[in-house]
Amino acid sequence: MNASPVILRTENLVRTLTTEALPVTLIRGASVDIRTHEFTAIKGPSGSGKSSLLYLLGLLDAPTSGRIFIDDFDITDYNQKRTAQIRLEQMGFVFQFHFLLPEFSSVENVMMPMRRLGKLNDREIRKRAIEKLDRLGLADHLDKLPSQLSGGQRQRVAIARALANDPRMIFADEPTGNLDSESSKTVQGILKDLAHQDGCAVVAVTHDPEFAKNCDRIITVVDGQIVS
Amino acid sequence: MRLLVFIALKHLLARKRQSLVSLMGIILGVAFFLGISSIMQGSEEDFIKRLVDNSPHITISDEYREPRIQPAEKVYQNSLVSIRNVTPLTETRGLRGYEKILNELRSTPGLLASPVLAGQGIITYAGQEKAITLSGMIPEEIDAVSTIRNYMVEGSLDRLFGNPDGILIGINLAKDLSLSLNDMIAVVAPSGDVKHFKILGIFKTGRGGYDRGQGFIHLKRAQTLFNKPNRINSILVKLDDPQLALSMSKDIENVIGYKAESWQEQSADLMNTLVIRNIIMYSVVSAVLIVAAFGIYNVISTVVMEKHRDIAILKSIGFQSEDIRRIFLIQGVLLGIAGNMVGIPMGIAMIKALSQIKFKPPGSSDIVYMPVSWGWEQFMIAASFALCASVLAAYLPARKGAQLMPVDVLRGGS
Numbered sequence: 001m002n003a004s005p006v007i008l009r010t011e012n013l014v015r016t017l018t019t020e021a022l023p024v025t026l027i028r029g030a031s032v033d034i035r036t037h038e039f040t041a042i043k044g045p046s047g048s049g050k051s052s053l054l055y056l057l058g059l060l061d062a063p064t065s066g067r068i069f070i071d072d073f074d075i076t077d078y079n080q081k082r083t084a085q086i087r088l089e090q091m092g093f094v095f096q097f098h099f100l101l102p103e104f105s106s107v108e109n110v111m112m113p114m115r116r117l118g119k120l121n122d123r124e125i126r127k128r129a130i131e132k133l134d135r136l137g138l139a140d141h142l143d144k145l146p147s148q149l150s151g152g153q154r155q156r157v158a159i160a161r162a163l164a165n166d167p168r169m170i171f172a173d174e175p176t177g178n179l180d181s182e183s184s185k186t187v188q189g190i191l192k193d194l195a196h197q198d199g200c201a202v203v204a205v206t207h208d209p210e211f212a213k214n215c216d217r218i219i220t221v222v223d224g225q226i227v228s
Numbered sequence: 229m230r231l232l233v234f235i236a237l238k239h240l241l242a243r244k245r246q247s248l249v250s251l252m253g254i255i256l257g258v259a260f261f262l263g264i265s266s267i268m269q270g271s272e273e274d275f276i277k278r279l280v281d282n283s284p285h286i287t288i289s290d291e292y293r294e295p296r297i298q299p300a301e302k303v304y305q306n307s308l309v310s311i312r313n314v315t316p317l318t319e320t321r322g323l324r325g326y327e328k329i330l331n332e333l334r335s336t337p338g339l340l341a342s343p344v345l346a347g348q349g350i351i352t353y354a355g356q357e358k359a360i361t362l363s364g365m366i367p368e369e370i371d372a373v374s375t376i377r378n379y380m381v382e383g384s385l386d387r388l389f390g391n392p393d394g395i396l397i398g399i400n401l402a403k404d405l406s407l408s409l410n411d412m413i414a415v416v417a418p419s420g421d422v423k424h425f426k427i428l429g430i431f432k433t434g435r436g437g438y439d440r441g442q443g444f445i446h447l448k449r450a451q452t453l454f455n456k457p458n459r460i461n462s463i464l465v466k467l468d469d470p471q472l473a474l475s476m477s478k479d480i481e482n483v484i485g486y487k488a489e490s491w492q493e494q495s496a497d498l499m500n501t502l503v504i505r506n507i508i509m510y511s512v513v514s515a516v517l518i519v520a521a522f523g524i525y526n527v528i529s530t531v532v533m534e535k536h537r538d539i540a541i542l543k544s545i546g547f548q549s550e551d552i553r554r555i556f557l558i559q560g561v562l563l564g565i566a567g568n569m570v571g572i573p574m575g576i577a578m579i580k581a582l583s584q585i586k587f588k589p590p591g592s593s594d595i596v597y598m599p600v601s602w603g604w605e606q607f608m609i610a611a612s613f614a615l616c617a618s619v620l621a622a623y624l625p626a627r628k629g630a631q632l633m634p635v636d637v638l639r640g641g642s
């Protein structure tokens with residue numbers, strides 16, 4: 001497994017929040033390697049900084065100090081425009097509370113990243129979106145709004161959307177956090193397939209020890225530091 | 229861009245009621261703007277038309293704009309000569325060589341000119357006396373430079389034609405002195421000469437002072453009455469295109485030397501009043517649209533606030549700050565366009581309705597329609613103002629939305 005290439009690497013990331021009171025340091029010197037074909041879990045006690053680390057890896061947040069490399073390119077100082085482009089082309093996100101756009105149907109939600117990328121025409125985009133939803137067993141729910149779907153279904157739509165532009169990296173923050181064990185198993189299976197079959201780098205934050213056991217590698221965060 | 233419009237539209241349609249309320253603001257703003265400006269413009273045009281029709285377009289009078297140069301100043305040029313207490317020579321005033329001037333004017337195309345000798349006279353009748361201005365004119369030419377024919381209520385202008393001892397007077401004077409048609413009146417000139425005239429017509433212009441203090445007689449009679457043979461003191465000019473009056477009057481003045489005043493110059497203070505009226509109107513109507521803009525600001529701010537989550541999602545997907553800003557700006561544009569699309573037809577309907585209103589102006593006996601007037605400029609102003617207001621109102625919330633970082637929402641929301 002260690003033979004697969006490192007796609008995302010960080011050196012000594014520090015993230016300090018400046019609040020009205022005292023500055024809070026969320027992450028204190030995190031250095032990690034994320035590889036393709038690998039299903040990585042981030043675990044740790046509540047409030048330890050798992051989500052914060054994930055946001056830094058996914059370029060949703062900028063570190064106070066430290067460097068981030070993608071394919072050995074230092075992208076730490078990229079502006080919001082360039083990081084947005086990297087997220088669009090190479091990254092997919094799944095959050096705990098299945099963040100779907102409420103006014104748009106399942107298929108429209110999945111089409112959104114492809115339409116923003118604009119490489120295909122509308123017909124092809126729709127066809128591909130249906131394929132992604134079909135893969136997640138949602139072929140019958142294409143035109144439903146998020147409010148008309150169950151929690152597990154919404155989470156799967158969110159995963160389908162994360163896969164829209166065939167990303168090389170997938171970041172998930174407690175994707176099974178509020179799913180029953182049945183749906184949880186399905187989601188875990190899908191993420192694992194994405195790493196092993198599609199060759200993505202999959203990083204998932206989890207509290208669930210069962211989930212963590214399913215992964216290839218576990219990063220443990222305690223009090224803003226990586227302990228193993 | 230198409231995608232951004234699609235998202236913007238979805239956002240607005242998701243809160244139909246709020247969008248409609250803010251839309252109403254723009255619609256009403258645009259419609260009122262069109263309605264009010266059409267009355268303002270209509271009444272202004274009506275007013276100017278009356279002004280232009282009822283007064284000569286250019287009046288050439290026996291005055292000079294600059295005082296005449298004193299001979300001493302001519303002799304001692306560039307020297308320290310100061311001349312004070314100049315008393316004008318007593319002379320028979322009037323336009324010199326007016327026949328030549330008239331002939332010259334009459335050879336200009338699109339121009340009608342007629343001479344006038346006006347002076348003060350006192351009318352005495354049944355022991356009462358009234359001072360009036362008597363305009364001596366060539367009766368056959370009155371129609372060319374005056375609209376008095378339209379205001380005749382008794383007798384007629386034509387009766388003056390072959391009748392050198394006739395006079396036309398105003399209705400108020402007739403009432404004051406209990407005069408009626410065909411009565412003979414005596415007119416006393418400043419020199420003391422007395423002449424008798426027969427009332428051949430009575431006019432009513434609606435302007436009280438004019439109807440009380442103005443009379444028309446033959447030019448030749450006026451010249452004898454005022455003892456100014458072969459003199460006139462003004463030439464009235466009518467133009468086919470009244471707008472040329474200003475430049476034409478300058479040309480005339482340059483050629484003949486006498487003062488030539490255009491109608492614009494004569495009613496400069498009235499024209500100023502119209503400008504002020506327009507300024508007031510445009511500020512009031514703009515205020516309506518500014519209030520509408522606040523409505524839009526309100527909706528789009530609310531949308532931005534409620535859409536923090538969606539902004540975070542879109543940004544995590546890979547939308548740039550610029551895309552987010554555009555989504556909300558487009559909402560402003562959409563509201564502006566929709567406001568125009570409903571507001572303009574509504575404004576047209578309002579103009580149509582206004583033009584059907586009949587009323588009786590004070591001091592007039594006829595019922596007239598409300599004067600309305602509209603042109604494409606008005607529609608352009610209304611449409612672009614509404615659009616600009618909408619975009620400006622959307623700009624601030626759009627910028628705020630664009631600045632939002634996904635982590636701000638993710639940290640707070642999950």
Ligand SMILES: Nc1ncnc2c1ncn2[C@@H]1O[C@H](COP(=O)(O)OP(=O)(O)OP(=O)(O)O)[C@@H](O)[C@H]1O
Nearest residue numbers: 017019024026045046047048049050051052053639
């Ligand atoms: N806006 C904020 N201001 C101050 N402190 C914050 C803020 N957001 C998060 N924190 C702190 O940062 C630390 C890390 O938060 P983070 O969400 O990364 O933890 P986590 O490991 O994901 O926790 P959980 O398992 O509960 O999701 C926490 O101690 C939290 O209190």
Ligand SMILES: [Mg+2]
Nearest residue numbers: 050051052173
């Ligand atoms: Mg967390």
